[in-house]
Amino acid sequence: MDVLRSCSVCGMEYSSHATHKKWHAAFLAQSAKFALPAYGRRLWTYRSCEEQKSVAWEALRGGDLQLELRVAAAERILYAWFCRSVTDTVSLDHPDFGEYCAMMLAHDAAFPQDVHAALARRYGLKPGFIHAGSYYKAPG
Numbered sequence: 001m002d003v004l005r006s007c008s009v010c011g012m013e014y015s016s017h018a019t020h021k022k023w024h025a026a027f028l029a030q031s032a033k034f035a036l037p038a039y040g041r042r043l044w045t046y047r048s049c050e051e052q053k054s055v056a057w058e059a060l061r062g063g064d065l066q067l068e069l070r071v072a073a074a075e076r077i078l079y080a081w082f083c084r085s086v087t088d089t090v091s092l093d094h095p096d097f098g099e100y101c102a103m104m105l106a107h108d109a110a111f112p113q114d115v116h117a118a119l120a121r122r123y124g125l126k127p128g129f130i131h132a133g134s135y136y137k138a139p140g
């Protein structure tokens with residue numbers, strides 16, 4: 001009988017140690033390369049991403065926060081998407097956070113206009129890499 005275990009570091013739920021070992025090693029290597037210290041020394045796990053997004057969307061949609069705080073909330077949402085995108089690739093071949101934001105902002109209008117404009121000024125816009133509904137797909 002398979003027993004499902006959950007790893008508190010990489011967040012993976014698994015029954016096979018071999019599968020987990022590979023994912024876990026990739027997660028640590030990806031964290032070393034891509035995690036932003038401001039958001040912790042490791043990438044966010046799936047569960048953390050969902051929790052962070054939920055809180056940030058609430059702050060963003062509350063509407064009465066000053067722009068700076070709403071931009072910070074949107075950045076946490078972008079970072080959650082970024083963590084999902086990186087860990088989904090299970091490789092080190094991924095744009096860094098700044099470039100990822102520029103790609104996402106070029107096609108995604110999920111954020112209020114003033115927030116989007118502030119983020120676009122910060123990260124720029126890099127169209128043509130990400131299609132609606134997807135996180136990131138390596139070219140080729």
Ligand SMILES: [Zn+2]
Pocket residue numbers: 007008009010011012020023024
């Ligand atoms: Zn793990």
